[in-house]
Amino acid sequence: MGKEEQVEEREVLDSIFPEEITDISDTEYRISIKLDLPDDGNDDDEPSEPPTLILHVRYPDDYPDEAPMLDLSPPQNASPYPYFSVAADKEKLLKGLEDTIQENMGMAMIFTVVTTLKEEAEQLVAERKEIAAKAHEEVMLAAEREENKKFHGTPVNPETFMKWREGFLKEMEEKAQREEEERLAELKKARVKEPIKLTGKQLWERGLVGKIDEGDDDESIPLDQIEKLKVEA
Structure with missing residues (x-):
């Protein structure tokens, strides 16, 4: 079977x-x-x-x-x-x-x-x-959680806030100081002027023509030189 x-x-x-x-x-x-x-x-x-x-x-x-x-x-x-x-x-x-x-x-x-x-x-x-x-x-x-930790800020508490505030105020103070120094430097630079020059007519009217060297063919002289000539006269 x-x-x-x-x-x-x-x-x-x-x-x-x-x-x-x-x-x-x-x-x-x-x-x-x-x-x-x-x-x-x-x-x-x-x-x-x-x-x-x-x-x-x-x-x-x-x-x-x-x-x-x-x-x-x-x-x-x-x-x-x-x-x-x-x-x-x-x-x-x-x-x-x-x-x-x-x-x-x-x-x-x-x-x-x-x-x-x-x-x-x-x-x-x-x-x-x-x-x-x-x-x-x-x-x-x-791995994703570890990567996301890079983008998470420090948890906020009274201690971390005060530390951030101290750093922020210091940064603002330094920035204001730099801006003030730059402003003063610009003002000081603006007060420096080029010597003023007079034309021949202005020199004649002031009786300064005879004080200039005849070989000088420049039609004008610096103002600081003119002031010196006035003293010599």
Whole structure:
């Protein structure tokens, strides 16, 4: 009875997994299971190819009245995947199949086992990716909080206000002093005038023509020189 059911199940599995199933013997085979994972499109470190695991199945003589013997392994030369490892997760995944096996005792169960195994592995990856995303978000938020501290002023209290007021008044006093110094400098500069020069007519009217050297063809002389001439006269 068990042998007939084993052959029948094996034929059904051939039609379901034509490319994924490989015979080892009449009572032993392996099925390649590729996980279906959503493409988040925001993880540059995540491989484009989702992970694959190999389910090894061996029928005992009394299967399906007796549980099948199962094992898991990764494909040869499989690239590491950040959220899944067959070697590390094998025990957890096989243990997760125990209830499914017990619920299906006496019936062909390998298709159900494969479906459950695939769902459990995909759920495991999804949970780990969610944890990693939350951890990354926390890191980003912490970095943002640190950055925002640069733009937050010192908390205002009586002590900090008095310190600010003292510095502000000192700054205003220094500014007023600089402005006063600049104003006085401008006034002093404005009082310095150019020497006043008289025309020839003005010199004649004041009787100063004879006091000027005949070789001087300038029509006017500085006022300070004129004052000196007046004294000599």
